[in-house]
Amino acid sequence: MSTSELSNQGNPTNRLNDDEIDLKELFIALWKGKWVIIATTIICAAVAVAYALTAKQVWTTKAVITYPQVKDFADYQQMVSGFQPVFDVYQESGSILVSNKLDNLYAPQTLFNIYVQQFELQANKIAYMASNAEFQRELSLLQTGTEGGAEEEIRDRKSSLYSAWYSKLTAVVEKTSGRYTLKAQLSNANDSYAFLTGYVDFVAEKARSIAIDNFSSIVSCKRSEIVQQKALFTDQAKGSLFNERVQAQYALEIATAAGIDKPQQNLNNEDLFVINIGANALAAKVKVLDNLTELSIIEPKLHQLNAKFDLLKNLTISPDVEFKTFQFIESPEKPISRTSPKRSHIAILGVLLGGMLGTVIVLIRYAFAKKD
16 A cells, blocks of 8 residues: 555545535536436426416405395394284383393394304305306216215215315404405306305395394294193183182172172171172172183183283294395406416426426536546
């Protein structure tokens, strides 16, 4: 072994110099491999542009809604308020306890919550999607492509299709304000706009119908309650009338046997059969009781119940009353730009990726060449 070789082996500085990256050589290698970098960049950019041009477009239409104003449901509130006396409590003292059971039915928050719930309900989305041409086309293609397939596979693919379409109609709440942003996504601006506006109106009718149905259910329950109370108090009144008639008849017989025809002041009126009014008055009482048909005289509560029942018969719940369960803060408008794909972004990313990939290829080739 020569002296120079021994010197090189024993000098660590020389070994470090061999391992260091020479920037000048690196730039030279990159320059020599510029056509590889350019070609890779062009290929990746072309692929990115092709993808951007052929990828399925998504256009998003938005709307922002919040609680309705009083003017939006004034007719509904007036209809509900007309039934208020039916729910009030009439006390024996003559005072009235006004019930608040109906107040919540036309509260803005109640009506708005009904709308939001119906917007998110999958059954409503399914019913609405059934009328959409694009959905029907995709469903038809799925059914055609799965003919003869396993039932489980068909079911899974249908489930995936429905899930994808559920996500095309969304309602996102802003927690600070309580407002909801409604979104609809389809493959072009016109369809996206029509998809959202159609579903907003579809759900509005559902929510209006449910609000009326809720009110009808409460009124129906109250009507049943009044009917039951009427039957109960009527039976009680008839029982009281019968007892009063029997007691008056016995008292009449006793007074007749005692020869007491006219009222007597010195007789005890705390006996079971009071005869101090005399046989003549008792006979008249028996006659009146026999002909008595107005049971509310015996049971005053029947008068109140009859009045409420008559009011229910005269009032009607109109299923066609028009009102709104929400108001727009921002009405739906046709989108002017697509949500995806962002073609310019994809093209830029393609160029960057191509440049990076070409650089990596050149550097790897340089590293292997240096080792050799």
